[in-house]
Amino acid sequence: MPAPRAVVGQRSFDDLGTPLHEVTFCVLDLETTGGSRTDDMITEIGAVKVRGGECLGTFHTLVNPGRAIPPQITVLTGLTDAVVRTAPRIETVLGTLRDFLGDSVFVAHNASFDLGFVRAAFERDGRSEYKPTVVDTAALARRMLRDEVPNCKLSTLASRLRLDHTPTHRALDDALATTDLLHLLLERAAGLGVLGLDDLTSIAKLAGHPQARKLTMTSSLPRTPGVYMFCGNRDEVLYVGKATNLRQRVRSYFGRDDRRRIGPMLREMQTIRHLELPDPVTAEVIESRLIARMLPRYNRAGTRVDKYCYVRLDVESPWPRLSVVKDPSAKGVHLGPLPSRKMAALVVEAIQSVLPLRRCSTRLSARHTPAPDAVSCSSAQLGVAMCPCAGEADRLRYDAAVAAARSLFEGNADPVVEHLSVRMTELAAAQRFEEAAMVRDRVSALLGAVRRQRLTDALRAADRCTVRHGDRAWVVEHGRLVDVVVTGTAGRALPVDPPDPVDVTLPLPRRHVDEVLVLAKYFDKHADRLEIVSCTGEWRFPLEAPPDLRLAA
DSSP states (O other), X not given: OOOOOOOBOOOOHHHHTSBGGXXXXXXXXXXXXXXXXXXXXXEEEEEEEEETTEEEEEEEEEOBOSSOOOHHHHHHHOOOHHHHTTSOBHHHHHHHHHHHHTTSEEEETTHHHHHXXXXXXXXXXXXXXXXXXXXXHHHHHHHHSTTTSSOOOHHHHHHHTTOSSOOOSSHHHHHHHHHHHHHHHHHHHHTTTOOBHHXXXXXXXXXXXXXXXXXXXXXXXXXXXXEEEEEOTTSOEEEEEEESSHHHHHHHTTSSOOOTTHHHHHHHOOEEEEEEOSSHHHHHHHHHHHHXXXXXXXXXXXXXXXXXXXXXXXXXXXXXXXXXXXXXXXXXXXXXXXXXXXXXXXXXHHHHTTSOOBOOOOOOOTTOOOOTTOOOOHHHHTTSSOBGGGTBOOHHHHHHHHHHHHHHHTTOOHHHHHHHHHHHHHHHHTTOHHHHHHHHHHHHHHHHHHHHHHHHHHHHHTOEEEEEETTEEEEEETTEEEEEEETTOOSOOOSSOOOOOOOTTSOOOGGGHHHHHXXXXXXXXXGGGOEEEEESSOOOOSOOOOOOOOOOO
16 A cells, blocks of 8 residues: 555645635546445546646546446446556555645546545545635636526537537546636636635635626635724715735625625625724734724614613611712722623622622711611522621621622632532532522623623733833833734834823723733733733733633533
């Protein structure tokens, strides 16, 4: 058995972005004893290698299948047992075929059939898996020519489109006809803005999109990180998005994206603007700034800053309590901003289920004296809270609960999480799964809130820092990205100015949290690969990973 050869794998993205006139295509056609790649065998191979419209070479051979050719196949192809009796067996030609295919793009009409047989033959011969980039001319024809022809059979297309070669159900003739069809399809695809290999591999699904005519708007988009903006009739921005590869991301909207808002948005879109940026993290920062300032109609994430809120502990009060507030106040300690009141409520429930803080909203002065007929609240009666308004609160125990809550706000959630985790395990063991799931949701919300707080606090604690990763350096000040420096380039890298600075001793404003979290999460994830060029504050990354909570079945 031949030794395994190096894998011909999927192309890198740089290769996929190669202009089509520089791409080498290998157009292949097979004749076989039937349609089963496991039970039937190849009887003839024909292949044509082309680049830039020029033929680079052909490959053709009959193959002895080692079994009788069925009569119906003989009628179709003209190949008989006598014709192939002296032909080489498939094992002797596979090496030459693999060399001919090389790393070129595999092209066939109904490519899954031919590619399936080729892969099966390589596998039976003990060769490494063959995984080329594939272009199916039948799929392309169904998308781009279906209004011009009754069907997309190769013979029909050759006749209706007057191709130079006529398919005859013989491998090389059919490969030559498929090559003619490929060139015609490439010309048609150019009208849809298809300029690179990545465009061509996706055009089979894009060309059938109701807004496919607008694909030409993507022709000038680069294959680099950045921000794109879909604009309407009056040049108003409808949607802002980020991308690691602008061209690929924008063109993906014309594929099989079934989200309800995508269709109307594409119908309204009249132009596409873009900002090319040095890297994906900078793109995400600029995206958050643009969304916050423009409030595009079709953006949901990032436009709900007005729904952000905080959990507040009014530590200056004689009997502190927890509350959910929209904006931080001058007094008290705050956890947040959190993305929703639902999350904030779960956080409050998690803390209150462990720490017996009062739950009533009655204002209590330092000299509060309960009325003789005061009745404790229901939470106190259930033993889950103290009730100072009714005189049922031990000062030392209450102060200890407040101290524990304050410590949690500063990032130490371990005591509360440990208590809730034990409770969750006990409930699950007792098969009280709904209650256990409720506790799990509270713990998850609490951990998420504390994690957000620790991330934002860590970045703000760095004050002004310059952080390098590869050839890029980000300059961050008080949690804001103020500059990006790319080695070997000059000029302004940030097309949108940062928000105004905020005193680091105050809670982080709602409008700033998205940008701070983008930077903090990136620095935390890639901390081991970063070079801290300078830092006027304290560098805390990476943070300790949060615990993994799983509810036992």
